[in-house]
Amino acid sequence: EAGVTQFPSHSVIEKGQTVTLRCDPISGHDNLYWYRRVMGKEIKFLLHFVKESKQDESGMPNNRFLAERTGGTYSTLKVQPAELEDSGVYFCASSQGSWGLGYTFGSGTRLTVV
């Protein structure tokens, strides 16, 4: 079974540019989550999709962040325009149903805004 795939693995962009991160969940997993970790801090929840619908987006920092999940498959997270404080590691996770089983995480995208 393929795991959760994220790309790019690293991205360095200038302040004001746009970046799009992609996450491919495990096939058949309806639940998809985005998290972010700023250097040395907690892993913070951004949002949760159930299939193509946003179930909870309470963690999205501001309207510069836009997440989509096309047809309930892969998801993208766009940051436009990027700011310095957006730097961090963005993780995607997916689960089949019961969250209690624990998520399967991707290896993350390290975003650096300079």
Place this chain on the structure above:
Amino acid sequence: AQSVTQLGSHVSVSEGALVLLRCNYSSSVPPYLFWYVQYPNQGLQLLLKYTSAATLVKGINGFEAEFKKSETSFHLTKPSAHMSDAAEYFCAVSESGGSYIPTFGRGTSLIVHP
């Protein structure tokens, strides 16, 4: 509201020594608790979870954790450290019956000396 405190951003042990990583949580309802591990350049991997069954939970790679309600703790232990255990460890809590989105701690880097 729920929160997690991981004591010590870095823990250093010698190979063969006991590993103890501390996690204290706060939750207004009975919690579900998780430990995740992140090896370099990899995603977070679920080590073990507590979901209101046995209070002593055994996980992968010889790790275990004990849920202690009176101490609001869920410390992670391993009797004998191996060089391959060097990684970052994250404790997480979610609230049973409520918002299931887990809250993560800041992580503890385990350093294993030969």
